[in-house]
Amino acid sequence: MLVPEKHIFRSIAIKRYLQSREKDVFPRIVPPRFFFFMWILFCLLLAMGVVAWKAEVPTYVTGPAIIPAPSHQLAQENNMSIALVFLPTNQRDKLKLGQQVVLQINGTNVFFSSTIEMIDPSISSPGEIRKHYALDGNAVILVRQPSIVIKVRLRSHLSTNTYEGSTLTASVQVGTQNLLSLFLGRDG
Numbered sequence: 001m002l003v004p005e006k007h008i009f010r011s012i013a014i015k016r017y018l019q020s021r022e023k024d025v026f027p028r029i030v031p032p033r034f035f036f037f038m039w040i041l042f043c044l045l046l047a048m049g050v051v052a053w054k055a056e057v058p059t060y061v062t063g064p065a066i067i068p069a070p071s072h073q074l075a076q077e078n079n080m081s082i083a084l085v086f087l088p089t090n091q092r093d094k095l096k097l098g099q100q101v102v103l104q105i106n107g108t109n110v111f112f113s114s115t116i117e118m119i120d121p122s123i124s125s126p127g128e129i130r131k132h133y134a135l136d137g138n139a140v141i142l143v144r145q146p147s148i149v150i151k152v153r154l155r156s157h158l159s160t161n162t163y164e165g166s167t168l169t170a171s172v173q174v175g176t177q178n179l180l181s182l183f184l185g186r187d188g
Contacts, residue, residue, distance in 0.1 A: 049180075052180040053179075055178070055179040055180075056177065057179050058175070058176055060173055061094070061171070061172050063086050063088065063147070064167060064169065065103060065152070065167070066168065067083050067164055068082070068083075069164050069165065082151050082153055083152045083154055083170070084133055084151060085170040086129065086148070086149055087150060088148070089145075089146050092119075092148050095119050095150065096116070097118075099115065100113055100114075100115060100172070101115065101172050102171045102172075105166055106166070106169060112155055114154060115153065116151070117151045117152060118150065119148065120148060123146050123148060124147060124148075124149060126143045126145065129143045129149060130143065
């Protein structure tokens with residue numbers, strides 16, 4: 001004959017004990033404050049990503065430039081001082097009259113801005129540019145590839161006689177690019 005099994009614990013107590021063991025218990029490795037700060041950090045990173053995606057930064061094309069002698073026919077037009085800027089041919093579609101140009105006299109910290117006064121519609125070879133604009137001396141080595149020539153008006157207080165033959169570096173803003181593409185290394 002089988003003897004019924006007797007438990008020394010009440011059945012309700014056993015049920016509660018078994019239910020408490022079934023609960024998921026997370027180990028307390030990190031305090032809850034840590035999760036709060038991690039959510040804040042995540043939200044900040046997400047916000048910075050959105051800003052980087054939406055922000056636009058200017059893109060520039062740079063090229064060599066020269067201030068021709070005052071006796072040159074271009075320099076005498078309208079009694080204004082000019083600089084000739086030589087830019088790569090692939091930028092022709094992005095150039096417009098009145099666009100801002102930042103010029104720096106090479107070897108100095110002299111910067112000034114101006115605007116594009118004239119864009120030569122043709123693409124010129126280095127030899128044509130040297131011949132047409134009577135470039136000699138240091139200016140001969142400025143143009144090493146086919147280029148677009150633009151004329152930039154210099155500020156009136158910049159003496160052409162003083163800076164005649166000076167070489168410059170010109171930067172023209174030709175567009176904008178999304179900030180995120182700079183980090184990813186892609187053209188925008």
